[in-house]
Amino acid sequence: MEYVIEMLNIRKEFPGIVANDNVTLQVKKGEIHALLGENGAGKSTLMNVLFGLYQPEKGEIRVNGKSVKITDPNIANDLGIGMVHQHFMLVDPFTVTENIILGKEPRVAGKIDIRSANKEVRELSERYGLSVDPEAKIADISVGMQQRVEILKTLYRGAEILIFDEPTAVLTPQEIKELIAIMKALVKEGKSIILITHKLKEIMEVCDRVTVIRKGQGIGTVNVSETDPNALASLMVGRDVVFKTVKSDAAPAGDVLDIKGLKVNDSRGVNAVKGLNLSVRAGEIVGIAGVDGNGQSELIEAITGLRKLEEGSIKINGKEIANKTPRRITESGVGHIPQDRHKHGLVLDYTIGENVALQTYYKKPNSRNGVLNYRRIYEKARNIIAEFDVRTPSEYTPARALSGGNQQKAIIGREVSRDPDLLIAAQPTRGLDVGAIEYIHKRLIEQRDNGKAVLLVSFELDEVMNISDRIAVIYEGEIVAILNPKETNEQELGLLMAGSKRLEAGENFHV
Structure with missing residues (x-):
């Protein structure tokens, strides 16, 4: 069997942890191969080894049958390996x-030939159906477009093997469909993809083997055509996973959050929330x-004190919190699991213990007379790590070193342990993976069952339908x-999300 990539018995260690324990991965030419x-x-560690960002302690890498030593990403590029990182490098x-041309700029008489570079980028973009404007600034384009730029960066460097690291984590459903079409087009051109x-x-939709x-x-490795989501989930987490969250009917009481006539502007000063x-x-x-992009971020930022209101009222338990400071809002009974855990959820270079104390460090018993009590802070962190299954070498580990799922569990642990009235x-x-998703859904439902109010904002329609008691379409x-x-379905929700009015009973959809 001819493989384009073979990673044989790879072992990669970090202090106190074996990240890859004799892992083997073999990828055929022209396939989309999932790493689940x-x-x-x-x-990600295994792919960082393949891309030359990490050096393995043991094992062999072969590219097109030849044994290679990949000591840095430039060597990976020379071997035709490109990587589209989860957090874009732009x-x-x-x-x-x-x-796209950074570090590999075409030059004429010592000067960068930006005109020919623009032409080449436009041609590459058209050839692979990526439709990106070469002259647009990165700051002005959507996340989905930024990802296309990352893909073009690898193609510009001649990549035949593309590694996509969690490529759909930051994309909307529409962008995910477009990305899947792009991946299929790349494979038709003879490229090989590790996803x-x-x-x-x-x-199930796009891969050949996993x-x-x-x-x-x-x-192990299986053919996608010979498996199903339940079997893959069991292989991944080592137990059966429940996809449909089981919950009793809600028994709601009085309003915790009450928003009336809310108007909020976005960063450009344009009205993003309009009388909500x-x-x-x-x-x-x-x-x-x-x-x-329909005002969700501005709504959350207004409730949590991160953005100023133009008009309207936001009440928590009958008390006005509009335009109060984030600390005052937090103390009024609001917990916040932010959509960007790196930007608003954690201080990545702080330890897990310090991150868990971010909302309460100034209160007893965490501090007294302005002096932090680290013994109590780390004791609390140990309890949260145990209760919320945060997988970390210790409470002294920097947040940066944890996987995304474990960072998220630490944030949820911090917010839930404060016992907010509104989460x-x-x-x-x-x-996050299916095991972590199942766990987090359970914790959110637990909050509800404890008489708390939960406001869920998600682009995952099945998540919204699975755990919500009421769905508000924005x-x-x-x-x-x-x-x-x-009493609804994904089709109706999708139409409402796209701006169509709700149909009266007895009417039919015309899509």
Whole structure:
């Protein structure tokens, strides 16, 4: 059998942890090969070894049958290996072309030939159906477009083998469809793709074979045509996974969150939330469904004090919190799981213990007379790590060193342990595996069952339908419908999210 990539018995260690324990991965030419595993299973580590960012302690790598030593990413590029990272490596003020040619600039008489570079980028973009404007600035284009720039960067360097690291974690449903079409087009051109993911639906839709890693060890490789999502989930987490969350009917009480006539501007000063009304009661989960960019971020930032209101009222338990400071809002009974865990959820270079204390460090017993009590801070962190199954070498580990799923569990542990009356969960399972998703959904439902109000904001329609008691559809900054999940479906929600009005009973959809 001729493989384009063979990673044989790879072992990679970090202080106190074996990230890859004799893992073998073999990729055929022209296939999309999934690398599946829980958060922290060792998938990204294995691909960072292949891309030359890490050096393995043991094992052999072969490219097109030849044994190679990949000591840095330049060697990987020379061997035809390109990597599209989960967190994009782009320079915001530069144009698309400037980012793509960085480090490999075409020159004429010693000067960078930007005109011919633009032409080449445009041709590459058209050839692979990527439709990117070469002269646009990175800061001005969407996340989906930025990802296309990362793909073009690898193609510009002549990549024949492309590694995609969790490529759909930050994309909208529409962008995911477009990315899948792009991946299929790349394979038709003779490229080979390794797809790091934990999204079983995508594996079933686009992949040929899948290699499963669990706790750093290779579990095996299977043909996608011969398996199903349940079997893959069991291989991934080592037990059966429940996809449909079981919950009793909600028994809501009075309003905890009450928003009336809310108007909020975005960063450009344009009205993003337009006279929005919404309430969330104690003992219920209200899910907000909508396409990214319809005012969700501005709504959450207004509630949590991160963005100024232009008009309107936001009350928690009957008390006005509009335009109060984030600390005052937090102390009024609001917990916040932010949509960007790196930007707003954690200080990545702080330890887990310090991150867990971020909301309460100034209170007893965490401090006295302005002096931090680290013994109590780390004791609390140990309790949260145990209760919320945060997989970390210790409470002294920097947050940066944890996988995305474990970072998310630490944030949820911090917010839930403060016992807030309203818990705002924004994209709480973005980028997480099925095991972590199942766990987080259970914790959100637990909050509801404890009489708390939960506001869920998610781009994952099945997540919104699965755990919400009521669904509020947001479109262009307004709530256009409030639905019972038992009386709607993804088709109706999708149409409402795209701006169509709700149909009256007896009418039919015309799509």
